[in-house]
Amino acid sequence: MNLDFYKAFGINVDLAVEAHDIVRGQMGREIPGVVVDREKYENASVTIVKVVEDSAEQLMGKPKGNYITIEAPALRDNNRAAHQQVAEILAQKLASLLDIPEDANILLVGLGNWHATPDALGPRVIDHSLVTRHLFKYAPEELKGGMRPVSAIAPGVLGITGIETAEIIKGVVEKIQPELIVVIDSLAAGSVDRIATTIQIADTGISPGSGIGNKRTVINKDSTGVPVIAIGVPTVVHAAVIAQVTVEHFLEQLQANPMLYQIYKNLRPDFTQEVINNVLQPFAGNLMVTPKEIDSLILNISKVVAGGISMALHPSISAEDYNMYLN
Template identity: 60%
Template sequence: MARPELLKHFSINLDLALEAHEAIRGQVQREIPGVAMEKLQKPHATVTIVTVLDAQGEQLMGKPPGKYITIEAPDIREGNRLVQAEIARVFADQLKSLLSLGPDATVLLVGLGNWKATPDALGPRVINSVLVTRHLFHYAPQELAGGMRPVCALAPGVLGITGIETAEIIRGVVDRVKPNAVICIDALAAGSAMRIGTTIQLADTGISPGSGLGHKRQGLNQETLGVPVIAIGIPTVCHAAVIAGEAIDKLLEQFQTSPTLYQIYKNLNPAMIQQIINEVLHPFAGNLVMTPKDIDDLISECARIVAGGLNLALHPGIPEQEAFSYLH
């Protein structure tokens, strides 16, 4: 079954712009009009910058015009602190490329997600660890090191816990605090199991919380909040239909290597494969997502990298070797 058909049949949205680009690029077998891509090799990471340039690119990609930076770093899973520090530096450099702020600009960090559900707890975990300083500028300026910026943070929870739309809470805080920029951190849904906990996306287009799992929530962007919004996300779950489709694809690849099995392969049709996946996922109405067994440790490692990178990017006065010592 072709990947675009699988995604469309199960109404799976691709949170990662890189995956959306790969899916469309593989379908049309040519460069995508209105979209530019650049790839950079960094220590322990590959950085891919996908830029949606215009309305045509937006229509094809299904994402608003803007810059989407993807950091692919499989070594995140290794738990090596030195490697994680290198990845955090790469992350910080890419975040700074999206920000255009003066040294005294106030930044609001928002940790989206449900702290009671581990795969969705990335945002709150980052907020628990990142360095916040806005209150010190008001009450204890003598405690500040040079080169620190006013940073405040909150984890507003989810609609099911608070009974309030997340966007409503954030708009209220923005109206009161009046930050120069908002940075949202959220868990994403991957279009491939291999990207869980190994990929970081940054985007200057804001975010629609829960869109990867088909949840319709109010968007958080410059249009709704009135200030620039940077979105940071790491995939923590993957749709079961995607995993099943990948497994079938691997099996069919083996069929093609055998003359006997190749005849079976030729007689298969996408509708048959689709029906098989439908039957397997029927108890969950096709709406089943998977997460690794060690997701708690993985969330902690990812939160540490993001929080350390945020410290580096937002507080230029902190020496790189000390960025992680400020984590709560």
Template identity: 60%
Template structure:
């Protein structure tokens, strides 16, 4: 599959790692202005893609910044010990993206539609985050050492509220004046293998809905006036990509010549508006597990003085 097919189907890639893979596959060399670091752990591989200049930004279709991808197939397994280790890896990677004094306020934003399971990751994470900003004003006696003022918001989506998500967040930012926003959202993957097995962190913010062709106003430093770190997990992939992969494998197995199949796939998907995304049948469990991992990592970073055993005391 190449970039021309993705463009013809109006598919954008949420994962910087996938964008790099496709471009490298076409050119046979590293993208100019892109630097890559890789770390290996027992349960995960961590790849950091640095987009360093405007030329690389244009080629990659991603803003200049740092994109950290944690690939961990074990997330799909019922292995709580492994999940805890993935949360610790995520926490360590998150720490690398900011350095704020403990007294400064952080706003956690769970993007997505809580009524649609594949899009409910952000709200599920917010439910499990330790929010403490109110305690500083109303119950300071409940605070322990090593706790940061954290507030959280799940603003919903335009179809539910009638308000652009970015407008809601900007209004909250103007009132609460956080020093950092951490935004969590569901993503679309190029490969079905990456659904609920890959976590991406980016210090460039996020455009909700961009991966499924429903691009909304950006949530980034330019629009919010405060730095935004985005955490995303692929929960869907495009039916057009699955169809293209199946056709390519069939052609390869029969020794046929590669063909432009985008018109066939467009006609096939036309009754569905030309855009169909799919998700695994076990998405409920996958969302719960990934939400727990991400919330655990955020809690570790935001409140290093609190042990996981004490989280329940502060969760409501």
């Protein structure tokens, strides 16, 4: 699939690694102004995409900054050891983006709708996160060295609260004056393989809902006055993407029969797009797909993400201490 397909259906690419692959495939060469590094672990692979020039920002549709993608298919399995390793990788990569004092005040924001499971990742992560800001005032004896004051909110969505999420965050920021905001949100992927197996960390902030066609106020340093790190996990895929992939695989099979393949080649270039549009027309072309086991997937990955965040923000906390504070 190329950029024209995504533009035709108004699909925003949430994952920088996917945007990079699409643009690079279209150009047929590496993208000037983008640096890519890759790392391999036992249960995960990491791709670091750095957008360093304005021209690359325009080509990829991603603000300049760092995008770290952790791909771990084992997240779908009931494998505690693999989950622990991914949480540790997440902690390590998140810590590499932190440019704050050891006693910095941090705000966690779980974006999304807790009533809709595919969009509930943010609130679920908040449920499992280690918050400590109140302990510094009311129970300092419970604190260990190497812990930071961390507070957390799950502000809901506009349809529930009637308030733009960015407005709620801005109000909280003015009151507690954090030195860093970490937002967690569900993303839309360009492949079903990435659902609940991929974690993206970005130091550029986030535009909530952009992957599913919702245009909300961007949450970044410019809008909040505070550095923002965004952590996202794909939980849905656009139906048009699935349809297009199906067509492409079908065409691969057709090529074994030159006569049938020639019939397809004689059709109008926009024939496939027109058919997909007609199928998705009842949903105005904006139909998102998620697996039926999304409940358990969200539960597992929210614990991994929360654990990784807590280890990064509280470097002295062990897994045993983490569970003790949560309980």
